Amino acid sequence: MRRELKVQCELCPKLCVIEPGQSGECRVRINLEGVLRSVVYGFPCSMHIDPVEKKPLFHFLPGSRILSLATVGCNLHCKNCQNWEISQANPEESKAAACPPGKLVQLCKQYECPSLAYTYTDPIVFYEYTYDAAKLARQAGVRNVLVTAGYINERPWRELLEHVDAANIDLKGITDEFYRNICSGTLKPVQEALILAKASGVLVEVTNLIIPTLNDKAEQIGELCRWVRANLGADTPVHFSGFSPRYKMRHLPPTSAATLDSAREIAIGEGLNYVYIGNVRSKAGQNTYCPGCKGLLIERSGYTVLQQRVKDGRCPDCNREIYGVWK
Amino acid sequence: MTRRKFIRKLVGAGSAILAGGLWLAKKAVPRKFVRGAGLGKYPGSLKDLGDIDNQGKWSG
Numbered sequence: 308m309r310r311e312l313k314v315q316c317e318l319c320p321k322l323c324v325i326e327p328g329q330s331g332e333c334r335v336r337i338n339l340e341g342v343l344r345s346v347v348y349g350f351p352c353s354m355h356i357d358p359v360e361k362k363p364l365f366h367f368l369p370g371s372r373i374l375s376l377a378t379v380g381c382n383l384h385c386k387n388c389q390n391w392e393i394s395q396a397n398p399e400e401s402k403a404a405a406c407p408p409g410k411l412v413q414l415c416k417q418y419e420c421p422s423l424a425y426t427y428t429d430p431i432v433f434y435e436y437t438y439d440a441a442k443l444a445r446q447a448g449v450r451n452v453l454v455t456a457g458y459i460n461e462r463p464w465r466e467l468l469e470h471v472d473a474a475n476i477d478l479k480g481i482t483d484e485f486y487r488n489i490c491s492g493t494l495k496p497v498q499e500a501l502i503l504a505k506a507s508g509v510l511v512e513v514t515n516l517i518i519p520t521l522n523d524k525a526e527q528i529g530e531l532c533r534w535v536r537a538n539l540g541a542d543t544p545v546h547f548s549g550f551s552p553r554y555k556m557r558h559l560p561p562t563s564a565a566t567l568d569s570a571r572e573i574a575i576g577e578g579l580n581y582v583y584i585g586n587v588r589s590k591a592g593q594n595t596y597c598p599g600c601k602g603l604l605i606e607r608s609g610y611t612v613l614q615q616r617v618k619d620g621r622c623p624d625c626n627r628e629i630y631g632v633w634k
Numbered sequence: 635m636t637r638r639k640f641i642r643k644l645v646g647a648g649s650a651i652l653a654g655g656l657w658l659a660k661k662a663v664p665r666k667f668v669r670g671a672g673l674g675k676y677p678g679s680l681k682d683l684g685d686i687d688n689q690g691k692w693s694g
Contacts, residue, residue, distance in 0.1 A: 313664035324664050336670050348672030355690030389693040402681040427692040454694045463668050
């Protein structure tokens with residue numbers, strides 16, 4: 308009798324009703340005999356040690372190494388996805404390594420990584436694995452970082468955030484239309500997730516991938532910046548990232564350096580204190596400057612930190628407090 | 635058939651229809667979950683962890 312039952316997954320706003328033997332939209336949460344199961348728990352498809360700047364996180368332990376992992380699957384289907392080969396893959400057709408949560412913590416110790424990132428695809432769809440690993444990691448003194456689109460319901464998000472130290476959360480656009488047409492999602496849950504993460508005391512940085520013709524207009528960028536400032540605060544770091552033609556958007560050109568520079572100017576004009584540019588070389592767009600005295604605080608070249616002058620969380624020149632986790 | 639017998643049969647049939655309706659409704663409403671238990675085995679193929687001490691090719 309039980310195996311004939313449908314299940315509903317209430318993890319994310321999609322609220323998939325899943326038929327017996329089928330999976331939800333994310334491809335990795337299945338209905339097995341009337342019970343919801345995560346097929347990727349303990350099975351990462353990708354694991355590497357990255358610089359934390361690659362997440363990107365510029366205000367969290369600069370220059371540190373971070374053990375980074377993903378399983379296949381995603382609850383969004385962005386037409387521009389940069390990692391679509393794993394995010395849109397079926398687990399049945401993919402390869403993964405067996406690595407239970409305890410082993411992740413052990414690897415962090417072995418490779419001297421102070422933190423662990425759940426990244427590349429979206430940790431929301433491997434929620435249980437992320438949650439269990441994050442809990443163990445924190446007990447062992449390892450910090451937890453999420454790199455996510457933030458498309459999750461409030462209750463599971465709140466529970467996960469208790470074990471998270473930092474998050475880079477995408478704000479992919481500032482209209483519901485963009486989320487519906489490009490990402491197969493909606494805007495409001497993402498905005499709510501951002502606000503809740505910030506209110507929970509998690510260090511939050513925001514990434515906006517600028518796609519030519521779709522979300523690159525000055526008014527759209529200005530509106531996004533005003534929303535960040537009003538809801539997350541002027542000190543929230545924002546990364547404008549350049550798009551490369553991938554997946555279902557190979558017909559669009561890459562984002563120009565001029566567009567990214569212009570987005571940075573708009574954001575600074577809107578009163579944001581820490582604005583960065585990613586995926587293109589930009590001297591000013593990769594350094595951290597003090598919002599008070601405008602002095603150079605962190606000099607970077609790509610993902611490498613050349614100079615780190617933040618001392619005890621403050622500017623060494625004017626003593627202004629600098630938003631971040633510095634030790 | 636007496637009036638009393640007819641009413642008894644009517645009530646019996648009504649109860650059976652109600653029970654059947656409830657059973658169908660229960661089947662139609664999905665069971666709700668937030669968390670899913672792990673499967674313990676991977677549906678795809680397994681690989682070694684390999685050398686992890688290098689930068690990932692994926693964005694993020």
